[in-house]
Structures are given as C-alpha cells and as structure tokens.
Amino acid sequence: MSAQLNPPQREAIRYLDGPCLVLAGAGSGKTRVITHKIAWLVEECGLSPANIAAITFTNKAAREMQERVAGLMGGRAPKGLTLCTFHALGVRIIRQEAQHCGLKPQFSILDAADTVQIVSDVAKSADKAIARQMQWQISSWKNAMLTPEQAAQLADNEIAAAAAAAYAEYERTLRAYQAVDFDDLIGLPVRLFEDNAEVRERWQNRLRYLLIDEYQDTNRAQYRLLRQLSGVRGAFTAVGDDDQAIYAWRGADVENLRLLQQDYPKLKVVKLEQNYRSSARILGAANTLIANNEKLFEKRLWSEHGPGDQITVTACRDAEHEAETVAMKISAHRFQNRTRFADYAVLYRGNHQARVIEQQLRNHKIPYVISGGQSFFDKAEIRDLIAWLRLLVNEDDDLAFIRAITTPRRGVGAATLEAIGAYAGQRHVSLFAAAFEQGVAEHLNTRQLELVHEFAAYINRLQQRAAREPAGQVLEDLLVAIRYEAWLFEHLDPREAESKWSNVRDFVDWLARKGDEDDKTLLELTQTIALISMLDKEDPDFDGVQLATLHASKGLEFGHVFMVGVEEGLLPHQSSIDEDKIEEERRLMYVGVTRAQRSLNVLWCERRKSGKEWRRCEASRFIEEMGDDVLSAARKSNEPVSKEDGRARAAGLMAIFERG
Ligand SMILES: Nc1ncnc2c1ncn2[C@@H]1O[C@H](COP(=O)(O)OP(=O)(O)OP(=O)(O)O)[C@@H](O)[C@H]1O
Numbered sequence: 001m002s003a004q005l006n007p008p009q010r011e012a013i014r015y016l017d018g019p020c021l022v023l024a025g026a027g028s029g030k031t032r033v034i035t036h037k038i039a040w041l042v043e044e045c046g047l048s049p050a051n052i053a054a055i056t057f058t059n060k061a062a063r064e065m066q067e068r069v070a071g072l073m074g075g076r077a078p079k080g081l082t083l084c085t086f087h088a089l090g091v092r093i094i095r096q097e098a099q100h101c102g103l104k105p106q107f108s109i110l111d112a113a114d115t116v117q118i119v120s121d122v123a124k125s126a127d128k129a130i131a132r133q134m135q136w137q138i139s140s141w142k143n144a145m146l147t148p149e150q151a152a153q154l155a156d157n158e159i160a161a162a163a164a165a166a167y168a169e170y171e172r173t174l175r176a177y178q179a180v181d182f183d184d185l186i187g188l189p190v191r192l193f194e195d196n197a198e199v200r201e202r203w204q205n206r207l208r209y210l211l212i213d214e215y216q217d218t219n220r221a222q223y224r225l226l227r228q229l230s231g232v233r234g235a236f237t238a239v240g241d242d243d244q245a246i247y248a249w250r251g252a253d254v255e256n257l258r259l260l261q262q263d264y265p266k267l268k269v270v271k272l273e274q275n276y277r278s279s280a281r282i283l284g285a286a287n288t289l290i291a292n293n294e295k296l297f298e299k300r301l302w303s304e305h306g307p308g309d310q311i312t313v314t315a316c317r318d319a320e321h322e323a324e325t326v327a328m329k330i331s332a333h334r335f336q337n338r339t340r341f342a343d344y345a346v347l348y349r350g351n352h353q354a355r356v357i358e359q360q361l362r363n364h365k366i367p368y369v370i371s372g373g374q375s376f377f378d379k380a381e382i383r384d385l386i387a388w389l390r391l392l393v394n395e396d397d398d399l400a401f402i403r404a405i406t407t408p409r410r411g412v413g414a415a416t417l418e419a420i421g422a423y424a425g426q427r428h429v430s431l432f433a434a435a436f437e438q439g440v441a442e443h444l445n446t447r448q449l450e451l452v453h454e455f456a457a458y459i460n461r462l463q464q465r466a467a468r469e470p471a472g473q474v475l476e477d478l479l480v481a482i483r484y485e486a487w488l489f490e491h492l493d494p495r496e497a498e499s500k501w502s503n504v505r506d507f508v509d510w511l512a513r514k515g516d517e518d519d520k521t522l523l524e525l526t527q528t529i530a531l532i533s534m535l536d537k538e539d540p541d542f543d544g545v546q547l548a549t550l551h552a553s554k555g556l557e558f559g560h561v562f563m564v565g566v567e568e569g570l571l572p573h574q575s576s577i578d579e580d581k582i583e584e585e586r587r588l589m590y591v592g593v594t595r596a597q598r599s600l601n602v603l604w605c606e607r608r609k610s611g612k613e614w615r616r617c618e619a620s621r622f623i624e625e626m627g628d629d630v631l632s633a634a635r636k637s638n639e640p641v642s643k644e645d646g647r648a649r650a651a652g653l654m655a656i657f658e659r660g
C-alpha cells in the first residue's frame with residue numbers, strides 16, 4: 001500500500017496519538033488518506049471495523065468510498081464498518097437510543113416538503129414561499145443549536161420574527177407526529193450526548209476512531225457531534241480544504257477549522273501539496289483562480305502531470321445552443337479518443353439548467369445519469385407510496401396518514417378529516433389513534449366512519465404483514481389493493497400516467513432489491529429513503545455522461561469536464577453578487593474546475609431566458625481570473641461555433657468510426 005502514498009499521506013495515516021487534520025487542496029489525496037487509514041487501522045492496528053466510522057458528505061461519496069475501501073481490502077469493505085453521511089449516522093444513533101430522545105424507534109423522517117407544510121400549518125400562512133423562508137430560518141437556528149427562546153431574541157426582521165414565533169410549536173408538532181426533520185438527525189444526538197454521560201460513553205466505546213471527509217463543510221451541530229463522539233481521546237482524522245467550502249449558505253462554518261485548532265491544542269496538522277488528479281494547465285487555472293480569494297491557510301499545489309489539453313472557453317448563443325454544443329463536443333471527442341461516456345461530466349450551478357442538457361443529450365442518443373437533481377423521491381407518485389410506508393411503520397405520522405387516506409381518494413372527504421383532526425387535537429392523540437376512539441363517532445356520519453375504520457383496519461393488517469414479509473412483496477400487494485395503477489390512468493393523461501407508473505415500478509424493484517441485498521426491514525428501509533437524494537443508478541458499470549450540480553460534484557473526479565452557464569449572474573450567482581458573497585461562488589467555481597482530470601471546457605451563453613424575457617449575459621469574471629492561458633483561449637474561440645460546422649464534424653467522425 002505504501003507504493004501509492006506519499007510521505008505526508010503516510011504520516012497522516014499512521015498518526016494515532018491524537019486528533020489529526022489533513023488540510024490540503026483539491027485532488028491531493030485527502031480522501032485517499034481516509035480510505036487507506038481505514039485499511040491501516042484494521043489490518044495493521046487490529047482495530048475491529050465495528051469500532052471505526054468514516055463520515056462523508058453525500059450518499060454518492062459514501063458509496064464511492066465503500067468501493068475504494070473494498071478495492072483496498074480484498075474486494076469487499078469489512079463487515080461492521082460504519083461508512084455513511086453524518087445524517088445516516090444520526091438516524092442510527094436515534095433509532096438505537098429512541099427512548100432517550102422521547103421517540104419510538106419507528107419515528108418518521110420528514111423531508112423539506114413535509115416540514116414546509118408543518119410550518120405553514122403552524123404559522124397559519126397559506127403563502128408557500130413565506131413558509132419556505134420561515135422553515136429555512138428555523139432550520140438555520142437548529143443547525144446552530146439555538147433554542148426557540150434564543151431564536152426569538154435574534155430575530156431581526158418580520159419573517160424571522162414569525163419563524164421564531166412558530167419554532168416551538170413546530171417542534172411540538174414534530175414530536176406529536178413521532179417525527180424528526182433533517183436537522184434533528186444531528187441535533188438530537190448532540191443534545192442526548194451532552195445530557196446523558198452513560199449513553200455518550202457507550203457510543204464513544206463503540207466508535208473508537210472517526211474519519212471525516214470534507215470537514216470544511218460541517219456545520220456547528222456536526223462539529224459538536226464529532227466532539228461528543230471522539231471525547232477526550234480526540235481519536236479522529238478530519239480532512240478538508242477551506243478553498244472548497246461551499247455550504248456556508250446551509251450553515252456550514254469554515255470557522256470549524258480554526259475551532260479544531262483551538263479546542264485541540266495538540267492537533268496534528270498535515271499538509272499535502274501534490275495534486276494527482278489534474279493536468280498542469282487545469283491545476284494552474286484553478287490555482288490562479290482561487291488566489292483571488294482571501295487566504296485562510298496558505299497552501300501550494302503542484303503536479304507531476306504534463307500540461308495536458310488546452311482549456312477551452314466557448315461563447316454560445318443561448319442555453320439550447322450551449323447544450324447542443326456540449327452534446328456535439330462529447331460525441332466528437334468520444335469518437336476521437338475511444339473513451340466511455342462515463343468519462344464525461346456536465347456541471348452546472350442550478351438544477352434548472354439540467355433540463356435542456358438532458359434534452360440535447362437525448363437528441364444525440366448520449367446516455368446520461370443525473371445526480372443531485374430533482375430527487376426521484378420527490379416525485380408525487382413516489383411520495384404517495386412513501387407516505388403509505390411511513391404510515392405502516394409509524395401510525396402517529398399524521399402527514400403520512402392524510403396523504404395515504406386521500407391517495408387514491410377513497411371517499412373520505414375533507415370535512416371528515418377536519419373533524420378527526422379537531423377531535424385528535426383535543427385528545428392529544430394522532431389521527432390514526434383518533435380513528436379508533438369511541439368519541440370520534442359523534443363527529444362523523446355512519447358512512448364516513450365506516451370508511452375511516454376500513455382504512456385503519458387495512459393499515460393494521462398490512463402492518464402485521466410488513467413485520468414478517470419482504471418489503472417489496474408488501475408494497476406490491478398494497479398497489480393492487482389500492483388500485484394505484486388504475487387510479488393514475490383514470491385521472492391523468494395516458495403518457496403522464498405511463499411515466500408515473502414506470503417510476504412506481506422502478507421504486508418497487510428498488511425496494512425489493514434493497515430489502516434482499518442489505519437484509520433490511522421495512523422500518524430501516526423507510527427511514528433511509530428520506531436520506532437518499534436520488535434513485536441512484538447503482539450499477540457502476542452503467543456507461544453514461546454524469547450530470548450534476550457543482551455542489552453535488554464535490555469530491556468526485558471525471559476525465560473530461562464541461563462547465564456550463566459560466567456567466568455573470570449565474571456563476572457568480574446574482575444573489576451572491578448583490579450580497580457581496582463572491583468568495584463562496586469562486587470556491588464553487590474552483591470545485592468545478594478541480595473535478596477535471598484531463599480536459600476542461602467552459603461554456604457560457606450570450607443571452608438567457610429568465611421568465612419570459614431574454615437577458616443579455618456577460619462571461620463570468622471567473623474566466624478571466626483563471627489567468628492568461630484561459631483568457632487567450634476565450635478570445636480565440638469567441639465566435640460562437642456554428643451549428644452546421646459542429647454537426648458536420650460529428651457526422652463525419654461518426655461515419656469514419658462506423659466504417660472503421
Ligand atoms: N499518493 C498517490 N499516488 C497516486 N495517486 C494518488 C495518490 N494520492 C491520491 N491519488 C489519486 O489522486 C486522485 C485524487 O485523490 P483524492 O480524491 O483522494 O483527492 P482529494 O484531496 O480528496 O480531492 P478533493 O479535494 O477533490 O476531495 C485520486 O484519483 C487518487 O486515487
């Protein structure tokens with residue numbers, strides 16, 4: 001293993017005397033330090049894998065790391081090793097310590113749509129946009145571990161004041177539903193560990209060594225979780241790069257890097273300076289770009305790779321032309337170089353940019369996978385099914401109850417639900433429990449009462465089956481029982497119904513496979529679903545161009561990268577320009593540039609549609625900031641590629657390829 005590690009990497013891996021921070025630039029092998037340290041701890045130090053936890057930032061990163069560890073350790077990651085996101089670790093802790101958190105182990109995890117709904121109910125605000133802002137505000141307080149009382153004192157505008165007023169009631173509602181939100185997944189364990197020494201020590205003994213990737217993007221609550229778990233031993237290795245901190249808007253705090261030094265005076269800091277990822281031109285552009293930011297920590301980065309391909313900058317007429325250019329360049333490049341589609345990535349600032357790219361890739365018959373896009377699990381039909389599953393595992397989940405009883409409509413009307421809701425509110429019980437109580441009968445007519453009882457009894461029967469039978473089978477039968485397919489076709493146009501039904505089939509297959517593979521119960525599956533941000537094409541052999549937001553691309557690497565929409569107003573984003581937060585945008589650009597191994601293509605549009613209006617655009621300042629080399633490339637290629645040229649070129653190449 002030592003052959004593929006440089007001396008500072010080896011030093012960081014073998015250091016076990018206390019906390020260790022690897023602070024280094026992109027592509028310098030920080031994540032590699034983590035994977036090799038796992039192997040070192042198990043193989044050389046005899047630590048049980050069950051005592052090790054490696055924390056990553058996204059599910060995709062966790063899966064990648066799993067593969068890398070497996071590659072190092074004889075084909076499979078050792079059994080018992082914890083390798084997951086902060087949030088997934090939180091779920092595990094809460095599930096096992098549920099009674100200490102005032103929850104049952106079958107608690108529900110609510111996603112953004114649900115929590116906005118609760119905020120809007122609590123604040124009696126019908127305006128979804130305002131409810132969303134309030135939810136955002138509450139979430140940032142929770143990330144900073146502030147109580148409703150503290151929040152009330154901090155609120156300095158109307159929305160914040162309304163949010164502060166709703167905060168406590170919001171929390172009560174979650175608990176009444178036996179539910180938690182994403183922030184609770186970190187916050188509850190932290191509170192638990194702070195208040196309960198016995199539980200804390202139990203977890204400290206279980207997770208004896210912690211490894212944290214992308215440390216620069218942890219928020220305050222996550223930092224406290226790390227502190228609690230690692231205790232006085234401070235047995236952890238964190239790796240990070242302040243130049244890649246791109247989650248300040250979500251409460252991440254680069255100050256956590258300084259805190260580490262302050263809270264652990266004996267902290268060992270290791271710097272890595274060799275970049276193994278990118279060609280020299282790409283690395284040079286990245287270094288020049290990021291030099292425009294105020295430095296927190298001085299870092300140098302060099303590479304032994306040759307200069308590599310010239311970075312290209314292409315001005316396009318509009319987003320459609322841009323997408324078409326990307327598609328044609330990928331086709332042409334691929335035929336010339338005999339690469340795989342999976343070697344290419346298209347990165348963009350916002351999800352809304354993906355649609356036109358998808359369209360053009362489809363036109364050109366280029367397969368692709370999209371990550372960090374609209375979540376598969378956010379689709380209405382999937383949320384319907386998940387509501388059913390949630391209700392099966394947690395009958396107190398009132399949101400799930402309402403969604404399930406109305407999907408498909410089974411004759412239970414809004415008035416009935418309101419009556420049950422009012423009754424449940426007086427009695428302080430869940431809707432489900434209320435449905436079985438004698439008292440509720442007074443408020444409903446016989447027919448409605450029958451329908452509600454029928455529904456509740458059906459849920460009970462299904463619950464019993466779910467305890468014994470595979471998750472996939474239970475869901476399969478549920479679909480038949482509620483006539484979901486027929487219902488879709490009854491109220492939607494056939495094409496839409498078709499596409500929704502095919503999503504449903506994908507979901508059932510996925511659930512069945514997951515259930516078998518990981519030997520997971522329906523409860524465990526349902527709880528992890530909330531954490532998965534997409535139905536990943538889990539097949540690593542699938543050959544498709546990778547589409548991702550810049551945020552979602554963090555930590556990954558691709559042979560050839562296309563960055564689109566590199567314009568003023570989009571990257572840097574207009575709101576950041578207005579609020580003078582250019583540095584975070586520059587780091588985002590830096591993250592994008594440093595994903596590329598062999599070639600980097602930057603594209604921008606001369607005009608872009610916003611709403612119904614066309615807006616003229618200028619090339620992003622970041623293009624100029626990448627230095628003279630890139631700038632001269634930009635000047636050279638400033639005349640937009642003509643459609644016909646590109647198409648003819650691609651067609652010509654294709655013809656040659658097919659012949660030969
Ligand atoms: N000592 C080494 N010898 C050869 N290749 C290496 C070495 N260290 C890392 N690499 C390779 O360099 C690439 C970048 O490594 P890695 O992903 O660990 O960097 P990173 O610092 O985590 O990057 P990022 O900041 O983007 O997360 C990977 O392909 C990795 O396998």
Ligand SMILES: [Mg+2]
Nearest residue numbers: 030031213555
């Ligand atoms: Mg990394």
